[in-house]
Amino acid sequence: MLFSVALVSACLAILLLVATVQYVYSRFFSRQSIPDSIPWVSQSNSPLARARITLQSFLHTRDLVLEGYHKYSKKNTPFVLPNITTGPEVILPMSQMEWLLSQPDNVISQNEVNRAFLQADHTMLHPKVIPDHVHDDVIKKELTKLLGDYMGDVQEEIDFAFRREWGVDTKEWKEVGAYESMLNVVARVSNRVLVGFPLCRNEEYLENSKNFARLVVVQAVFISFIPESFKRFFAPLINIFDYKRYLACAKYSIPIIKQRLSTPSPDEKVKNDYIQWSISHSYRNNNPSERTVDIISKRLNVIQFAAIQSSAITLTNLILDLAACPLLPQYLSHMRAEILSELNASDGIWTKGALARMLSLDSCLRESMRLWGFVSRGLLKKVVAKEGVRLPSGEHLVCGTNVGFHAFPVHRDEHVYECSQEFRPLRFVSGQGDQKQGTALVTTSSTFMAFSHGRHACPGRFFASQQMKLILAYIALNYDIERIPVRPDNQWLVGSQGPPLDFKVRVRRRVDI
Numbered sequence: 461m462l463f464s465v466a467l468v469s470a471c472l473a474i475l476l477l478v479a480t481v482q483y484v485y486s487r488f489f490s491r492q493s494i495p496d497s498i499p500w501v502s503q504s505n506s507p508l509a510r511a512r513i514t515l516q517s518f519l520h521t522r523d524l525v526l527e528g529y530h531k532y533s534k535k536n537t538p539f540v541l542p543n544i545t546t547g548p549e550v551i552l553p554m555s556q557m558e559w560l561l562s563q564p565d566n567v568i569s570q571n572e573v574n575r576a577f578l579q580a581d582h583t584m585l586h587p588k589v590i591p592d593h594v595h596d597d598v599i600k601k602e603l604t605k606l607l608g609d610y611m612g613d614v615q616e617e618i619d620f621a622f623r624r625e626w627g628v629d630t631k632e633w634k635e636v637g638a639y640e641s642m643l644n645v646v647a648r649v650s651n652r653v654l655v656g657f658p659l660c661r662n663e664e665y666l667e668n669s670k671n672f673a674r675l676v677v678v679q680a681v682f683i684s685f686i687p688e689s690f691k692r693f694f695a696p697l698i699n700i701f702d703y704k705r706y707l708a709c710a711k712y713s714i715p716i717i718k719q720r721l722s723t724p725s726p727d728e729k730v731k732n733d734y735i736q737w738s739i740s741h742s743y744r745n746n747n748p749s750e751r752t753v754d755i756i757s758k759r760l761n762v763i764q765f766a767a768i769q770s771s772a773i774t775l776t777n778l779i780l781d782l783a784a785c786p787l788l789p790q791y792l793s794h795m796r797a798e799i800l801s802e803l804n805a806s807d808g809i810w811t812k813g814a815l816a817r818m819l820s821l822d823s824c825l826r827e828s829m830r831l832w833g834f835v836s837r838g839l840l841k842k843v844v845a846k847e848g849v850r851l852p853s854g855e856h857l858v859c860g861t862n863v864g865f866h867a868f869p870v871h872r873d874e875h876v877y878e879c880s881q882e883f884r885p886l887r888f889v890s891g892q893g894d895q896k897q898g899t900a901l902v903t904t905s906s907t908f909m910a911f912s913h914g915r916h917a918c919p920g921r922f923f924a925s926q927q928m929k930l931i932l933a934y935i936a937l938n939y940d941i942e943r944i945p946v947r948p949d950n951q952w953l954v955g956s957q958g959p960p961l962d963f964k965v966r967v968r969r970r971v972d973i
């Protein structure tokens with residue numbers, strides 16, 4: 461008896477050891493079937509060197525991606541960038557961009573990379589939420605079309621939020637958390653559109669919706685270290701607080717969803733908000749499985765996460781750039797003049813057209829996103845065709861390989877952007893009056909990938925752009941920001957970067973509007 465127990469224990473211990481060795485080998489030492497002819501971003505191609513740079517990718521992806529870009533991409537050669545969480549990536553030279561963009565989704569999929577990056581099956585409440593195209597569709601077919609109708613509501617909410625966050629004192633400077641205040645403003649404004657009045661003013665609801673998945677990048681890193689077969693046991697522990705936040709939101713959203721689902725006509729415009737759009741979408745696509753209280757309430761939280769966190773981080777970066785900009789008063793005054801002149805031309809009414817012509821707002825936001833886009837990857841996809849693919853340069857990539865481009869080194873390339881390290885708010889505009897020209901914030905290209913690029917570029921960017929431009933306009937018209945001597949650097953975690961979340965700036969309400 462004792463002997464059999466010892467034998468079983470010894471077998472289990474050996475199995476565990478083998479599994480651990482296999483796990484460590486595949487994560488740190490393996491080439492993951494990437495051809496030998498594609499160099500890794502390091503001096504040597506040995507397993508030990510691979511393990512060393514894979515470890516380095518945890519905090520130093522920024523250095524590695526810059527090194528690889530200058531050493532290989534600029535010489536028209538693909539290279540391998542390690543990624544300790546989602547596996548090595550084959551980074552292509554720019555000459556292969558058109559080829560990548562032309563690949564169909566059943567050969568190379570962008571969604572699969574996003575899903576792994578967020579560990580979406582475990583962090584996004586329901587495994588269906590990220591892989592299918594419901595969000596994409598609802599955003600493109602409903603939200604974006606209605607943007608013009610929301611201008612008034614959005615502005616009302618911006619005014620309400622800024623008065624609370626940045627105050628109305630025209631004499632004393634007020635110290636505010638850059639990220640905290642932007643998170644609060646964006647949560648209010650996004651929810652005004654996504655769930656409407658009066659839920660968007662419910663403090664408990666706001667608190668939980670703005671904090672849902674706030675640390676998803678960190679959570680996803682932890683989950684990615686757990687071996688696949690154990691994730692469904694341990695991931696819920698890591699996500700426990702987010703699940704509680706979802707339940708706290710669901711307490712309010714579920715009764716509304718139930719009530720909407722019980723209305724007789726599916727197309728009845730009970731209210732224009734996310735709940736109604738998803739119900740209408742499910743009828744249009746004849747898909748009753750998308751018409752359950754469970755899936756709609758979960759999708760709502762996930763879309764709030766996508767909308768709130770990305771715009772809050774982007775605006776925090778912008779505030780830090782503005783505060784550190786030596787010519788800030790001149791730039792703000794330029795923006796004010798443009799805003800007032802365009803408003804004048806549209807009889808004082810904020811229209812979609814007037815906002816579109818306020819190109820200095822686009823430029824300023826675009827410039828900040830160029831420098832600090834929160835994901836380093838610009839266009840990263842996974843080979844999903846069973847037979848793999850052959851690159852235009854001849855190498856064969858097996859199914860499961862990550863392949864694409866990083867935005868960060870392109871955005872900082874001196875040959876692409878003159879004085880590329882400098883924040884130049886008016887970089888993307890030229891001329892004045894009728895001669896004025898510029899690039900809209902939503903326009904993506906091979907040299908501007910902060911919203912990614914191609915047919916899977918962020919579908920929410922039209923909404924984000926309208927909201928962020930209106931917020932910047934409001935700041936320019938109503939506040940001064942005190943200069944800070946140096947812009948604090950962003951912190952990197954694997955392939956993501958974010959501003960210091962506790963950084964404070966001082967602001968004061970302007971007297972002359």
Ligand code: HEM
Pocket residue numbers: 570571573574595596599763766767768770771774834835837838840909910911912916917918919920921923924
């Ligand atoms: C400044 C704000 C934003 C930035 C910088 C941003 C950035 C991005 C990026 C880079 C991607 C591509 C990820 C990848 O596949 O590699 C993406 C996808 C996505 N974004 Fe945004 N986003 C922003 C705002 C929004 C908003 C406001 C919404 C919703 C209203 C949204 C919804 C989505 C969705 C649903 C996807 C996935 C699309 C798909 O799978 O095809 N985003 N976003």
